Amino acid sequence: MASWSGVVRGVVLGAGVVVLVSACNSGGESKGNTNSASATPTIAADVPAGFDACKDLPQALIQSEKLKNKGADTTDRPGGMKWRGCIWVQSDGYAGTIDTTNITLAMVRANKDFTVDEELTVAGRAALTSHVTGQDPHADCVINVEMTSGSLEISINNPPSAKLTASQHSCEIAKRLAEQIVPAIPATL
Template sequence: MNSTRRTVQPGLLLACAFALVAVGCTNDPGTEPPSTSPTEATSVSKPADFDPCTDIPDVVLTSEQLRKTRPENSDSAGVKTHGCGYFMLQGYDVRIVRTSVSLSDIKAKFPDSYREQQFGSRQGAYYTLFPQYGDRSCVINVAMNTGSLEFDLRNPATASKTGNLDTCQLATDLTNKIVPLIPESA
């Protein structure tokens, strides 16, 4: 009996292990497994999400006269955040971030200022994160499956376009424009 022993190159073995679940694998060293694009591989398993830097349409930003400033990302003390800062010329600025902090975490940490509010189909809450800014600061978090979406709005009295307006009303109006954009499963 004549037996032929085939060897598999180590790099191909690793590539095959990753590709086996999605597309199968051959042990022929001259054949590479078909590739899949990241969207094909993740579209089935990745739940719907909301990215505050890319998922707010221009029509909303234009209606609020907002311009994006910079990413606002961190992973500190077990709290993860991802989002962006926005500002209105001669008006308010707002930081919109997705955070791993839940409404119950916020209620436990800020029981004296925590005030629940419904925003569309989602539960939300106002609370005082920066007491030193008084009524020039308003923070709203809206519940999501993996934490919450935070709107941290500051409205200086010197802002000629918005300084005379109620800061929490500005935050509420913006929140009400953005909440409907969040996928139900996010």
């Protein structure tokens, strides 16, 4: 079975060009001339710098959630899409990736392979939860929280077999984590 991040990245890979074109055509983030029919959408060259999703998580969060760092999550995809962070697991519970990415909220909204579940604000920043269309959002959910030139992305996989957390909705887990992580992100990011 593929991990949530693998599924997300696979869908993004397959739809990467569509995402970028859709973002441009739907009023999403584009640095081009808005009056030009040939405006080219851009993606930041790298993920937002200044917050390390492997080292900068609040210790209180790691302890309260009983998270264990299972290693780096470093992914580069065609079109310049990047993720930098770590894989975190809770024994007998959920697993997830916590990354900074150069994927913007507008790009997530524009991707027809994703269903946006909720638009919200986390610690003063715009955010949204989503899942791959056709998948069960109770088990698999992503929250993207706005950062300059990208977002903080928390992908949660909470299968029905997770003894400690199966009764929890994956989006609620993602939001709970985001509420504790986002205040640790420098305001300039």
